[in-house]
Amino acid sequence: NAGVTQTPKFQVLKTGQSMTLQCAQDMNHNSMYWYRQDPGMGLRLIYYSASEGTTDKGEVPNGYNVSRLNKREFSLRLESAAPSQTSVYFCASSEAGWDYEQYFGPGTRLTVT
Amino acid sequence: QKEVEQNSGPLSVPEGAIASLNCTYSDRGSQSFFWYRQYSGKSPELIMSIYSNGDKEDGRFTAQLNKASQYVSLLIRDSQPSDSATYLCAVNSGGGADGLTFGKGTHLIIQP
Numbered sequence: 001n002a003g004v005t006q007t008p009k010f011q012v013l014k015t016g017q018s019m020t021l022q023c024a025q026d027m028n029h030n031s032m033y034w035y036r037q038d039p040g041m042g043l044r045l046i047y048y049s050a051s052e053g054t055t056d057k058g059e060v061p062n063g064y065n066v067s068r069l070n071k072r073e074f075s076l077r078l079e080s081a082a083p084s085q086t087s088v089y090f091c092a093s094s095e096a097g098w099d100y101e102q103y104f105g106p107g108t109r110l111t112v113t
Numbered sequence: 114q115k116e117v118e119q120n121s122g123p124l125s126v127p128e129g130a131i132a133s134l135n136c137t138y139s140d141r142g143s144q145s146f147f148w149y150r151q152y153s154g155k156s157p158e159l160i161m162s163i164y165s166n167g168d169k170e171d172g173r174f175t176a177q178l179n180k181a182s183q184y185v186s187l188l189i190r191d192s193q194p195s196d197s198a199t200y201l202c203a204v205n206s207g208g209g210a211d212g213l214t215f216g217k218g219t220h221l222i223i224q225p
Contacts, residue, residue, distance in 0.1 A: 033213075041217070042201075042215045042216060042218065043157070043201070043215040044215075045213070090156055090157070099144060099145045099164075101147060101159050101162050102159070102203075102213065103159060104149075104157045104159075105156060106155070107155075107156045
């Protein structure tokens with residue numbers, strides 16, 4: 001089992017460009033999450049999907065959109081990248097909901113210039 | 114705003130000693146608690162989860178939870194240099210957008 005996979009590993013964008021971060025899990029988990037991690041700020045939730053077909057905003061959703069494509073895949077889209085979105089992005093999944101352990105992907109390091 | 118507080122460190126512990134990492138949380142209704150280890154440049158890796166008051170042991174790791182004091186800790190016995198990492202405490206306060214709140218982490222250094 002690969003667990004949670006993310007692509008790409010690294011990305012550099014210019015301000016205003018768009019991109020989609022991909023995430024997939026092979027653990028048959030129902031819930032998936034997108035976090036960003038910034039120095040001194042800790043991990044912050046961007047969006048989550050409690051189950052296939054549902055998505056909800058987290059703590060810092062502005063500037064992002066998500067799609068839960070199927071049970072395995074959950075993508076994060078930046079429509080018009082800004083330097084404030086320079087961060088490390090992690091996808092995670094759990095069996096079902098907040099009481100369950102979350103497992104993280106390897107992350108995407110994004111720089112917006 | 115629900116808060117999870119950790120001493121940022123660095124916490125320096127000699128090899129073979131017990132490392133003690135602490136975490137306090139603000140929401141008395143919190144229900145589940147997690148410890149993650151994160152090496153520099155890597156993703157968080159789950160170490161322990163704990164849901165009830167008391168101790169939970171897994172190998173060299175022991176998680177301790179005291180809901181009355183709103184306090185959760187992680188003990189690492191026989192510390193090894195490979196335990197040097199940042200340890201993140203995460204608290205579930207009942208779902209929704211606030212669902213899982215992470216502390217900023219404690220940087221642990223095990224000195225050979």
